[in-house]
Amino acid sequence: MSLTAGIVGLPNVGKSTLFNAITNSQVEAANYPFATIEPNVGVVEVPDHRIDRLVELFHPKKTIYTTFEFTDIAGLVKGASKGEGLGNQFLSNIRLTDAICHVVRCFDDANITHVENSIDPVRDVEIINLELVMADLQTVENRISKVERKAITTKTKNALEEMDLLNKLKAVLEQGQPARSVEVDDEQAAFLKTYNLLSTKPVIYVANMDEEGIVDPEANPYYQALKAYAEKDNAQIVPLCAKIEEDLSSLSAEEKDEFLNDLGLPHSGLDALIQKAYAVLNLQTFLTAGADECRAWTFKKGMKAPECAGIIHTDFQRGFIRAEVYSFDDIDELETEAAIREAGRLRLEGKDYVMQDGDVVHFRFNV
Ligand SMILES: Nc1ncnc2c1ncn2[C@@H]1O[C@H](COP(=O)(O)OP(=O)(O)OP(=O)(O)O)[C@@H](O)[C@H]1O
Numbered sequence: 001m002s003l004t005a006g007i008v009g010l011p012n013v014g015k016s017t018l019f020n021a022i023t024n025s026q027v028e029a030a031n032y033p034f035a036t037i038e039p040n041v042g043v044v045e046v047p048d049h050r051i052d053r054l055v056e057l058f059h060p061k062k063t064i065y066t067t068f069e070f071t072d073i074a075g076l077v078k079g080a081s082k083g084e085g086l087g088n089q090f091l092s093n094i095r096l097t098d099a100i101c102h103v104v105r106c107f108d109d110a111n112i113t114h115v116e117n118s119i120d121p122v123r124d125v126e127i128i129n130l131e132l133v134m135a136d137l138q139t140v141e142n143r144i145s146k147v148e149r150k151a152i153t154t155k156t157k158n159a160l161e162e163m164d165l166l167n168k169l170k171a172v173l174e175q176g177q178p179a180r181s182v183e184v185d186d187e188q189a190a191f192l193k194t195y196n197l198l199s200t201k202p203v204i205y206v207a208n209m210d211e212e213g214i215v216d217p218e219a220n221p222y223y224q225a226l227k228a229y230a231e232k233d234n235a236q237i238v239p240l241c242a243k244i245e246e247d248l249s250s251l252s253a254e255e256k257d258e259f260l261n262d263l264g265l266p267h268s269g270l271d272a273l274i275q276k277a278y279a280v281l282n283l284q285t286f287l288t289a290g291a292d293e294c295r296a297w298t299f300k301k302g303m304k305a306p307e308c309a310g311i312i313h314t315d316f317q318r319g320f321i322r323a324e325v326y327s328f329d330d331i332d333e334l335e336t337e338a339a340i341r342e343a344g345r346l347r348l349e350g351k352d353y354v355m356q357d358g359d360v361v362h363f364r365f366n367v
């Protein structure tokens with residue numbers, strides 16, 4: 001269950017630079033499942049200090065972090081949905097991603113061409129958002145041409161319900177508004193999910209700033225404008241300098257800290273981006289620990305123990321008996337599982353247990 005995001009933005013705003021930062025810090029191919037990926041997909045490990053601590057305590061043979069997959073597509077331009085530029089041909093590559101990572105240029109540099117000839121983050125964002133909406137409108141219109149006849153001739157409840165949804169979507173998209181602004185009931189939500197519309201995905205705006213700007217983003221007018229826009233849009237925003245991220249990506253953890261320190265930055269922007277993505281997607285992490293392997297697993301907030309067991313292996317879910325759980329804070333403090341048992345902090349949880357972020361778990365199962 002790797003988290004996935006598609007990178008969008010105008011041409012020449014720093015998407016490839018960010019993507020290079022991601023691919024340079026790419027995990028070793030053998031270290032994550034499904035290692036063979038398309039060349040325009042970059043995978044980063046999700047940094048997690050809890051795994052680092054577990055490794056200190058358990059000295060495992062193998063350490064596995066969760067991963068985050070980014071798909072880079074060509075820059076979109078105004079009119080992409082009507083065939084301008086190259087970008088819209090690639091939009092299909094990001095239909096199945098969990099989130100959209102929207103890179104926006106927030107720096108001056110006369111040497112770097114801007115397709116609109118000036119720096120204006122909000123204008124840029126609106127151009128791209130409109131292209132995403134137009135691409136969705138095409139998807140919806142295609143679907144309408146399939147369902148309409150059925151709805152008219154058979155009048156089945158299902159087809160009528162879907163037509164109602166499609167018409168609502170069409171009206172909203174034609175106004176240039178995102179599909180996420182349409183209110184749907186549960187039944188319609190199920191249809192909506194199958195369309196994989198781009199404008200229903202959560203968006204994280206990446207404010208790509210220069211090396212001076214990133215030191216104090218809040219003082220930068222480009223960032224301020226974009227932030228105000230993102231807040232209005234209920235979207236997340238992360239300031240980063242793609243160039244710095246590119247430099248950071250080839251460094252060891254220690255060198256990275258030193259470099260960030262020298263620049264006066266509290267953390268890497270890419271790490272912040274990953275964290276935001278977890279938050280918008282309602283994702284949490286549980287951990288497994290032992291002498292063989294320490295590993296982080298991503299799950300959706302609210303999932304119960306058997307479902308989480310199923311993330312590791314379907315057999316674990318099918319034959320679920322119980323979960324033996326302690327929290328990361330317990331092992332951080334007491335340092336061994338024996339001490340946790342002695343302190344009475346090992347919990348036996350059944351099939352209704354809602355897993356918590358930072359749970360360290362052994363699943364008991366029988367198939
Ligand atoms: N934060 C930054 N500060 C200064 N220069 C930057 C920054 N980010 C990117 N650049 C520069 O901007 C230029 C364009 O970057 P990049 O090639 O990553 O854009 P892109 O969005 O991938 O473009 P395309 O859509 O054509 O693929 C490069 O010269 C890059 O070095």
Ligand SMILES: [Mg+2]
Nearest residue numbers: 012015016017
């Ligand atoms: Mg590029």
